[in-house]
Amino acid sequence: MSKIPPLDELGRFSDVSLLVLISLASGPKHGYAMMEDIATFSGVDLEPGSLYGAITRLERRGWIESLPAEERRRPYRLSSVGVTVLREQLSTLESVTVTLRQRLAPQG
Amino acid sequence: MNQRKLALITWLLQLYPQSWRERYGQEMAVILEQRPIRLRTIVDLCFSALDARLDPYFTTERMVSMLQRLRSTEITIFRACVVFLAAGMLFLKLYEYDAPGSSLLEVGASAPILGAPPLAITIGLLAIVLSLLIGAGPILWITLRQAFAQRRWDVLGLLVAPLLTIIAFGLWAWVSAGFSVSAAGYEQFEPPERPQSPYETIVFLSLLTLFALGVVVTTVVTPLAARRVDLSERIIRFAWRPAIVVVMAMSLALIATVCWGLNLWLATPGLLIVNGGVFATPTLYSWLALVVLMALATLAAIRALWRGREPTAPTASAAVA
Numbered sequence: 142m143s144k145i146p147p148l149d150e151l152g153r154f155s156d157v158s159l160l161v162l163i164s165l166a167s168g169p170k171h172g173y174a175m176m177e178d179i180a181t182f183s184g185v186d187l188e189p190g191s192l193y194g195a196i197t198r199l200e201r202r203g204w205i206e207s208l209p210a211e212e213r214r215r216p217y218r219l220s221s222v223g224v225t226v227l228r229e230q231l232s233t234l235e236s237v238t239v240t241l242r243q244r245l246a247p248q249g
Numbered sequence: 250m251n252q253r254k255l256a257l258i259t260w261l262l263q264l265y266p267q268s269w270r271e272r273y274g275q276e277m278a279v280i281l282e283q284r285p286i287r288l289r290t291i292v293d294l295c296f297s298a299l300d301a302r303l304d305p306y307f308t309t310e311r312m313v314s315m316l317q318r319l320r321s322t323e324i325t326i327f328r329a330c331v332v333f334l335a336a337g338m339l340f341l342k343l344y345e346y347d348a349p350g351s352s353l354l355e356v357g358a359s360a361p362i363l364g365a366p367p368l369a370i371t372i373g374l375l376a377i378v379l380s381l382l383i384g385a386g387p388i389l390w391i392t393l394r395q396a397f398a399q400r401r402w403d404v405l406g407l408l409v410a411p412l413l414t415i416i417a418f419g420l421w422a423w424v425s426a427g428f429s430v431s432a433a434g435y436e437q438f439e440p441p442e443r444p445q446s447p448y449e450t451i452v453f454l455s456l457l458t459l460f461a462l463g464v465v466v467t468t469v470v471t472p473l474a475a476r477r478v479d480l481s482e483r484i485i486r487f488a489w490r491p492a493i494v495v496v497m498a499m500s501l502a503l504i505a506t507v508c509w510g511l512n513l514w515l516a517t518p519g520l521l522i523v524n525g526g527v528f529a530t531p532t533l534y535s536w537l538a539l540v541v542l543m544a545l546a547t548l549a550a551i552r553a554l555w556r557g558r559e560p561t562a563p564t565a566s567a568a569v570a
Binding site: 171172173176188189190191192193194196197201210213214215 | 269273275276277278279280281283284289290293294295296297298300301304306
């Protein structure tokens, strides 16, 4: 199996890309719905330029896929590779969270 | 949504590369319509657009799209130019029966205003042929070389077909001219005052059919061969300037043809009414038909040249609408 490039390769769009992947994990969404969803679960008020900078890169890497356009909106969904990337990110985040909890514990 | 916001969205989308807009422009426009556009939105879009413009993915895509457009333009101009050349040759045929000292040549020699347009037409046609050789020659050469190297018999077949048609036309014209002189015992360029025999009519019609076939095969088949091989950006760009010259020469020759007919009409209208045209019809009809054909070809070439110029961004209002 070929190695999936890390999310960090997306440069300044890596954080936004992770948010997009997390948003699409609950099902296909178009751009505006993603922005609303991201604002709800993370509190980040994304701007359209950053959102589409991330979408462009994720789509090119095959981590998300576009669905047939609905009028002028085009929904996107996670691809199987995207799900794998998201799982890898989750394990990294869990490890970070565990480390953070351990380091903050003595101070609490 | 007010017009100012629409104009702002249009402007913001224009910041992105064309290929990006073609893919994401509509979606982005919908989002921008649905939310307030703040200063940070504009700054964010400016950075993202800059990012997209620096992205080799979109630059390459844009370049490929531009080259495809250039190639299509050049092919359209080539087709229009072949049709124009055919019309120009038919125009020169109006002088075919003009033995020295007779009507059209005599009038042209006596009045410069009538002699100048045919000269301009001839110069225009020569300029077209020359530019065609300069522009299309390298493309033909590369196409042939690639076809031989890659054993692309389909491409070679497409290139040989027009050549065969032209050879067939030339051979048949030569053979039939020989027959006409020896069998009928008259000079080839004698004015056609006596009625044509059925044999002569058949020969004439067969020549005309071969001529039309040559034009159709050349315009349809040759570009197909050029489309099937990989042409470098350099070759495609090289042909652009000769294509511009071709269109200018076509315009010049068209104007000269129109002037020729108008001048003749004003100076010696009788010459336009005599049956000196193609199919032994009045010269006026032949002139009108040729002007229409030349005008259509020229307009098609100008339109192609206009559409194929350096790509400009399509209006973002199209993406917004």
